[in-house]
Amino acid sequence: MKLLEDRIRRDGVVKEGNVLKVDRFLNHQMDIELFQEIGKEFKRRFANENVNKILTIEASGIGIACIAAxxxxxxxVFAKKTQTKNIAGEVYTTQVESFTHGRIYDIIVSKEFLGKGDRVLLIDDFLANGKALEGLAQLVQDSGAELVGAGVVIEKGFQRGGDAIRAKGIHLESLAIVESMNDKTGEIVFREQ
Amino acid sequence: MKLLEDRIRRDGVVKEGNVLKVDRFLNHQMDIELFQEIGKEFKRRFANENVNKILTIEASGIGIACIAAxxxxxxxVFAKKTQTKNIAGEVYTTQVESFTHGRIYDIIVSKEFLGKGDRVLLIDDFLANGKALEGLAQLVQDSGAELVGAGVVIEKGFQRGGDAIRAKGIHLESLAIVESMNDKTGEIVFREQ
Known part of the structure; x- marks a missing residue:
């Protein structure tokens, strides 16, 4: 998605350790008009999937998911991150390992909001090691709902997450895939799509 | 806002201890068409304020804020909750006491996204003891931006938060104010507005 790649080049900041900061428009300050274009693009890519529910994860996926919806x-529906006890029986839950924060947390979704008959699209802002998406996919599977695919704004193509998701047979659409970054020059190379 | 009050009566669940669960449409599963009506109502109530930025707090305020935007x-811009170290100098930060979780956490906003010349509207889904809104107002004040008001979806009118916010001279608009609830009968009484 050219509009998005241009924006990442303009406002993204490449930091040491393969960190791409996009908090000027995506995950701290949020450019809602850009989100609208992103939402339309997700709709275009999943137009024939009869999606009836979008599942995301707090916090930074929520804005994109709501506008896409x-x-x-x-x-x-957004999955909640929790380090506290689970309410046994009332929620679907699985564990996710955070790349950014280096810890493991539980994610939960109330059973009331996910189940048989649902056709679920996962939406998230970032895909790096893919653990958050894998966790969401697990919740969908546990609920008996159908997973129709996953839409991600930015994929770090040089990490293993995207390939892992695709290898599971999940229809993954990443609107921008970063192939490589250079924190000395600030250069960002995107995968041709 | 009648549409909202009707929805709270229909889908809200009153629990012991003055808990109002609205996770069917507001803060776990999110009804985006309702959010659109809520957003228009906030716009109507703050139409002449020349708002140029909406500030909310993760996680459940983000959806409402994005649609209202x-x-x-x-x-x-959403303030992040953190229990980790702050990046001194780069963020505005203050402490917030959570009513729901009974703990104190820091909230932070990058200095890049809030400052002199901004006319900021606070948006949140719930107002109970008001600590989150007070924290957001503090960040706005620290940044030199102007706080034009606060829009809240549901205010618990029987707790002190709303009055505390109003006593600070903040223009507060709550779309539904719960005056009392009865967890035996499920009855919810709204304040006449």
Whole structure:
């Protein structure tokens, strides 16, 4: 998605350790007009999937998911991160290892909001090691709902997450795939799509 | 806002200890079409304030804030909750006491995204003891930006938060104010507005 790649080049900041900061428009300050274009693009790519629910994960996936949901005319459910006890029986839960924060946490979704008959699209802002998406996919599977695919704004193509998701047979659409970055020059190379 | 009060009566669940669960449409599963009506109502109530930025707090405020931002045509910034070290100098930060979780955490906003010349509207889903809103107001004040008001979806009118915010001279608009609830009968009484 050219508009997005241009924006990442303009406002993204490459930091040491393969860190790409996009908090000017994506995950701290949020450019809602850009989100609308992103939402339309997700709708275009999953147009024939009869999505009836979008599932995301707090916190930075929520904004993208809500704006995308306007194009799909479906509700959004966000999985909650928790380090506290789970309410046994009332939620689907799985463990996710955070790349950014180097810790393991539980994610939960109430059983009331996910189940048989649902056709679920996962949405998230970032895909790096893929653990968050894998966790969401697990919750969908546990619920008996159908996973129709996953839409991600930025994929770090040089990490293993995207390939791992695709290897599971999940229909993954990443609107921008970063192939390499250079924190000395600030250069960002995107994968041709 | 009648549409909202009707929805709270229909889908809200009153639990012991003055807990109002609205996770069917507001803060776990999110009804985006309702959010659009809520966003338009916030715009109507703050129409003349020349808002140029919406500030909210993760996680459940983000969805409402993003959809409302479409009516205002402004970006959203969300304050992050953190229990880790702050990056001194680069962020505004203050402490917030959580009513729901009974603990104190720091909230932070990057200095890059809030400052002199900004006219900031706070948006959040819930107002109970008001500590989150007070924290956000503090960040706005620290940044030199102007706080034009606060829009809240549901205020618990029987707790002190709303009055505390109003006593600070902040223009607060709550779309539904719960005056009392009965967890035996499920009855919810709203304040006449």
């Amino acid at each position: 306007e194009s799909f005319h479906v509700p959004v | 479409e009516s205002f045509h402004v970006p959203v």
